[in-house]
Amino acid sequence: MNDFYKKKHDVYSSYLIELFARSDYSDAKDPITTNHYETFAGDIKDNSFIQIKCNADEKSIKKIRYRVIGCPYLMASLEWLCENLEDKYIDDIEKFTLIDLMEILKIPSEKRSIILLLEDAVNDIRLQLIKKTT
Amino acid sequence: MNGSNKTSKIYMDGAATMPTDPDVIESMIACLNNKELFANPSSVHISGRDAMQKIEKARDQISKLINANKEDLIFTSGATESNNIAIIGSAKFRADHGQHLITMTTEHKAVSGPFDYLEKEGFEVTRLRPSSDGLLDIKKLKKAIREDTQLVSIMHINNEIGAIQNISEIASICNDQDVLFHCDAAQSVGKISLDLKELPIDLLSISAHKFYGPQGIGALFIREAHKVKLLPITHGGEQEMWVRPGTLPLHQIIGFGVAAKLAMTRMREDQLLMKDLSGYFFEKIRVLPDIFLNGPNKSRYPGIINIRAPRVNGESLLLLLEPLCVAQGSACNSKNSEPSLVLRELGLNDHEIQSSVRFSFTRNTTRDDVDFAVEKYISAVNQLRKNYPSNINE
Numbered sequence: 001m002n003d004f005y006k007k008k009h010d011v012y013s014s015y016l017i018e019l020f021a022r023s024d025y026s027d028a029k030d031p032i033t034t035n036h037y038e039t040f041a042g043d044i045k046d047n048s049f050i051q052i053k054c055n056a057d058e059k060s061i062k063k064i065r066y067r068v069i070g071c072p073y074l075m076a077s078l079e080w081l082c083e084n085l086e087d088k089y090i091d092d093i094e095k096f097t098l099i100d101l102m103e104i105l106k107i108p109s110e111k112r113s114i115i116l117l118l119e120d121a122v123n124d125i126r127l128q129l130i131k132k133t134t
Numbered sequence: 135m136n137g138s139n140k141t142s143k144i145y146m147d148g149a150a151t152m153p154t155d156p157d158v159i160e161s162m163i164a165c166l167n168n169k170e171l172f173a174n175p176s177s178v179h180i181s182g183r184d185a186m187q188k189i190e191k192a193r194d195q196i197s198k199l200i201n202a203n204k205e206d207l208i209f210t211s212g213a214t215e216s217n218n219i220a221i222i223g224s225a226k227f228r229a230d231h232g233q234h235l236i237t238m239t240t241e242h243k244a245v246s247g248p249f250d251y252l253e254k255e256g257f258e259v260t261r262l263r264p265s266s267d268g269l270l271d272i273k274k275l276k277k278a279i280r281e282d283t284q285l286v287s288i289m290h291i292n293n294e295i296g297a298i299q300n301i302s303e304i305a306s307i308c309n310d311q312d313v314l315f316h317c318d319a320a321q322s323v324g325k326i327s328l329d330l331k332e333l334p335i336d337l338l339s340i341s342a343h344k345f346y347g348p349q350g351i352g353a354l355f356i357r358e359a360h361k362v363k364l365l366p367i368t369h370g371g372e373q374e375m376w377v378r379p380g381t382l383p384l385h386q387i388i389g390f391g392v393a394a395k396l397a398m399t400r401m402r403e404d405q406l407l408m409k410d411l412s413g414y415f416f417e418k419i420r421v422l423p424d425i426f427l428n429g430p431n432k433s434r435y436p437g438i439i440n441i442r443a444p445r446v447n448g449e450s451l452l453l454l455l456e457p458l459c460v461a462q463g464s465a466c467n468s469k470n471s472e473p474s475l476v477l478r479e480l481g482l483n484d485h486e487i488q489s490s491v492r493f494s495f496t497r498n499t500t501r502d503d504v505d506f507a508v509e510k511y512i513s514a515v516n517q518l519r520k521n522y523p524s525n526i527n528e
């Protein structure tokens with residue numbers, strides 16, 4: 001089959017646009033300034049790069065924020081991720097899955113790398129938090 | 135006026151397509167409503183002859199716009215088809231003159247596509263790279279022409295950056311060397327003056343919807359069409375000198391003719407408007423630090439402005455700019471997530487290409503629209519930059 005027909009045309013879902021426009025968890029809007037955990041993922045040269053910062057106590061993530069350069073899918077995904085990780089118990093992060101995000105935000109298959117990028121970031125934050133609590 | 139209060143769409147994507155002029159629409163509707171004109175223009179009965187008369191009137195109007203003989207103009211479905219017929223049709227017909235062809239790396243896909251095809255068919259293609267401002271160094275062209283070169287194809291105004299190539303000099307060089315010169319003038323016809331009795335251009339592609347005519351109709355100028363032969367690339371009828379068979383779409387051609395007539399009367403006014411809007415745009419936008427113009431400062435069509443803002447993702451920028459309708463590169467390439475080839479040829483990296491946006495004005499654009507666009511652009515760029523990752527080594 002011709003590549004053109006395989007490629008899904010980008011159409012943003014209304015939920016994606018809502019998350020993109022809201023950006024409640026953006027570090028620019030409500031920054032984390034005190035001691036925090038931090039991770040970076042992606043490649044700035046690819047125009048797809050994220051920074052996630054969070055405050056946590058021994059049990060859970062208290063506040064989580066992001067900085068980003070990337071497409072609307074990446075920006076909305078980060079907003080969704082932070083909304084779902086804030087107040088989460090550290091022990092539960094391992095079970096946290098991003099597998100449904102493709103469907104939730106209607107992310108086209110050619111943008112699948114967004115999920116991998118977020119998984120890397122979440123995993124790194126989780127390891128930092130575990131290290132701190134043990 | 136506070137531009138940010140606007141909620142209706144503001145159209146600044148004229149390089150992709152211009153809004154159809156109301157006079158053009160009126161002429162097309164009148165044609166479709168006129169039962170006396172309902173006929174295939176190729177039919178020999180009285181209705182067919184009446185329809186053909188209208189076709190010839192439109193052909194005359196379009197040929198006057200470029201000061202060409204109307205016998206040298208054939209109708210096509212648009213510039214893409216014109217480019218295909220001109221490039222493939224002439225290269226194949228003149229294959230015995232030589233198998234070497236020359237074009238530029240910054241051409242529209244409607245030109246680069248036919249060259250890619252011909253290359254697979256055994257032709258040799260030289261693709262000249264522009265200078266960092268998008269303009270062709272004429273010395274490169276002179277050096278590239280060989281004894282077996284039979285065709286050069288270079289666009290007039292670049293659709294992404296507005297660079298205006300010196301087609302007068304290019305045409306003269308080709309003419310002196312007995313090489314055919316084709317020019318994709320989709321972005322220039324109707325906007326800047328073209329005199330084909332003066333310019334030694336052999337083949338010129340025209341698109342109606344780029345100058346307020348209807349979509350789906352265009353033309354190809356073939357100098358001394360009866361002498362410069364082209365092999366048709368479609369077959370099945372004798373219309374348009376056998377070069378482009380198929381029923382002529384009367385209402386579209388009538389609209390095309392009206393658009394050409396309007397362009398002649400409004401060209402100076404349109405040019406002054408584009409110059410004014412462009413100057414106003416730059417005056418307003420300079421408060422935003424760290425932005426750059428892609429393409430040349432001089433020899434640029436003022437109705438197309440391509441700017442880049444480092445530390446910003448263009449796709450997110452476009453979404454934040456809504457309801458402003460602007461573009462990232464060519465509309466004909468927008469389903470392809472590959473970065474713009476034109477901007478890459480200027481030496482920009484992926485990040486710089488991604489952070490670029492094209493504004494292109496129409497004759498309906500106002501200073502108020504520019505106020506809105508600039509205000510929106512500055513706010514969006516600032517918002518995205520504010521949330522750019524911090525403490526990173528770039």
